[in-house]
Amino acid sequence: MSIRRQLALYLGCLMVVILSGNLWLNIHNFKLHFEEQLQSRADETATTFALSLSHSAQTKDDATLKSMVDVIFDRGHFSLVKFESTQNGAIIERAATEPTDVPMWFQRWMKLQPGFAQTEVLDGWQQFGQLSLVVHNKTSYEELWQLVKAECAWFLLMTLLVVYSMRLLLNWLLQPLKQIEHLAEKLSLNQFVHIHDTPKSKEVYSLVQAMNHLSDRLQASFLAHGQTVQKLQYDAYHDNLTQVLNTKGWDQYLYDWMQHEQFAPGWIALLHLENLMLLNDQHGKAMLDELLSQLALQLKTDSALSHEHVGIARTSGGDFWLFSPDPLDSQFKNRIEAIHDSLKRLSLVQQYNAKFYFVAMPVHEPQEPASLKHQLDLLLQRSKAEQKSLLIGATESHPLTNWVEWQQRLNAALEDEAIQLFAQPLFDDTHNVIQKEVHCRLIEEGEEPLMAGYFWPMVDKLNLSQAFDRLVIRHWLRVFEQDESNPDKFTGKWVLNISGKSLNDPSFRQWFSEKLKPKQLQSLIIECSEYTLAHVTVKTQMWLHEMVGLGMRLSVDHVGTSGKSFGFLASFPIYQGKIERRYIRNIDQQKDSAFFVSGMIQVFQTQGALCFAEGVEQQAEIDVLTQLGIDGLMGFALGTPTPLDVPSASVMAHQIDQD
Structure with a gap:
């Protein structure tokens, strides 16, 4: 069971006990109040009626006495009116019990004491008789029954209001705990969020701050992990010096590009730096690395290439491979020649008389990567034999090249x-x-x-x-x-x-x-x-x-x-x-x-x-x-x-x- 439900249950039980005690106290006070009213009425009526009866009792006028007892009894307030003469022993009495709509269980539960009064009928110091009155509690039961029903209805209404208000209050007070639970679930799914609502409670506020800090730390850790993974993957598929694809990356790129759904026409090229060892011996590795980096940078930034999909790789030594998606229109050779010329104009190429061969050929249909590499190797051998720094393979006939x-x-x-x-x-x-x-x-x-x-x-x-x-x-x-x-x-x-x-x-x-x-x-x-x-x-x-x-x-x-x-x-x-x-x-x-x-x-x-x-x-x-x-x-x-x-x-x- 959640903390919110436990608190709601405990506080709800406490409020029910308090309200129940208040209800019982009110009902008990009602009962005492009605009993006091009954007794007060009995005492007042007995005193007044005894004075009224004194003259008739002195003259021994039994008819008048009986008539006066009947008048008092017929008002319906008394269940017993009794006059007992001390002179002749005559007794005038009226007694009756009137039915009521109040349930018997309620009457047995409340047990209202009827108002009872007994007084002597006197004239000076001479006693003529004794008067006894019992007030009828029918009306008191009915009034008390209505009050108790109203009090119970009020009790139920207040109980519902208190319980519902308590629920709203607990939801508001414990909302941060629910947010913390939600945050913990998100953290378990590697989703890092914050709790922005500031709790009023000092303890809950500290807990929220700690959870937010934990979320930030975990997020930073996962992002750092992602960056590490990216770097490791990048290093696995890219050349450390030139930041273009390495042999492994080139093989994957070419394989994927030659898939039927992925394929787009273009041309593939091989740039081979011929005097690599000589340049290294004459000018040192630092200069050679700078030259290779310059060649790679030119390929990566040349305006003749579509850099979103182009593939550039350095596989070994001074060999650069290039595949560029291209419509293979009548001008595609001019674009290849422009790339070749921009490479020739590089400062280090001219300064140190770097010698390279650039061979290319169009690719109209998907082919095996090994076949493409073999054809470029043959073109490279032909380029060396003919001493041409640029050689473009024969264009195959294709219906959509214009x-x-x-x-x-x-x-x-x-x-x-x-x-x-x-x-x-x-x-x-x-x-x-x-x-x-x-x-x-x-x-x-x-x-x-x-x-x-x-x-x-x-x-x-x-x-x-x-x-x-x-x-x-x-x-x-x-x-x-x-x-x-x-x-x-x-x-x-x-x-x-x-x-x-x-x-x-x-x-x-x-x-x-x-x-x-x-x-x-x-x-x-x-x-x-x-x-x-x-x-x-x-x-x-x-x-x-x-x-x-x-x-x-x-x-x-x-x-x-x-x-x-x-x-x-x-x-x-x-x-x-x-x-x-x-x-x-x-x-x-x-x-x-x-x-x-x-x-x-x-x-x-x-x-x-x-x-x-x-x-x-x-x-x-x-x-x-x-x-x-x-x-x-x-x-x-x-x-x-x-x-x-x-x-x-x-x-x-x-x-x-x-x-």
Whole structure:
């Protein structure tokens, strides 16, 4: 039993005892009062009546005496009126008992003493008789019965008021204890909150302060643990000198990128520093490290690269690998040449005559990572043989490599709304579908819809991201409106990916705020990559807080890929996070990945956010993630994307206003 209930029980019993004692005392006083009234009436009446009877008793007028006794008795106040003459022994008596509606148990309980008076009838010093009166207590019982009922009703009313008031008072006084209990439950779930209401009691106030301090200390400890996990994971997959991917990180990046659902066209390159040993011998390791760092920095900041998705790695010595998503239009070679030229112009390259070879080739379709590496090695050998510092492999024929053709095709898709939405389910730890992530695919006439990985890089290059994001949202609104009329509708959350360019555009934010209704916002989760959140504007950040206040939720995916400390995520109203699939793949065999994922789960749960895993493809991965305490899972091992039935724009024109 809780302290509040125990106190309520004890205090309630105490108040009932006190009120019961007060009730008994009042009833006892009522009884004494009525008995005094009865006795007083008897005494007064006997004295007065005896004086009235003295003359008739002296003349021995029995008829008058009897008449006077009858008059007194017929008033109904007396149960006995008796006159006994001392001269002739005559007795005049009237006696009767009148019924009453008062219960017999009450009469037996109260036992009112009737008023009894006996006096002598005198004339001077001469005695004529004796008068006896007994006051009838019928009226007193009835009045006392009514008073006792009223007193009991008042007692019950006061008992209820006192008990209820005591309950409210205890709830108010002991509210901090309930908050402390709630705080302890949150701490057990690694959710660190504060008790903001200041208790009035000194002891409870000290306890609340101690619990708040404990919450702060545990939160700091878990955040420090998360930062340590992040650093260890970062070190495991990144080169210490250049802070780009190392061999292990590059292998995982390339493997994940070449997956069918993840793939986007682009070009892959290898930068090989030829005279590495000579430079080291001539100028020392410090200069060589500075040169390698300068090369890596140039690759990480070159404007010709899409840095949100680009992969850069240093695998050994002076070898740098690069994969850049690219529409592979007629100008992609010029972009590669621009990168090569910017590397040649580096100060240390020119100062120390560093010699390097830069080879690249386009990648139109997913290929085995080992095959890509082998082809680049062959290109490198050819580049050395031909003494060319830049060599680009032959471009394979592909139907969608022309810039103008892409622009025409994407504009036509926007005009015709030629997209199709797919939904991939996300499951909680009990295998229930709690969310559906919406994927956009481009409709191909006579072919399967083209996945976003193939056409979105060109959407980004042509600055059409905002237009496509609006189109996707309009299509989703149609799905949502259609689903509302379905009795078996999906009741979970919908997840939509929004590009950083759209979020940073004020006109898009205004359109979004006006377009979506509160009910739609409450069913929606906007998802952005960790890289996107790291580069949003302050106004975008404020807008996200505003939208979350209206019911929308914010999700961050590709966690662990931006290279930034997780601390920056604390400034966003994060509802959930998704760990990048590269850390999920073969997690049952990768202890460092399991350690990283465990740390991320704790970091998100510490902030009161959910933590999900994406890209789950094996049952062994599911088992490990479940043991680590993951909140949800998504991947082909659980469910593949399925098309959403979207009614045509003409059918829905009267329901959805066109942009």
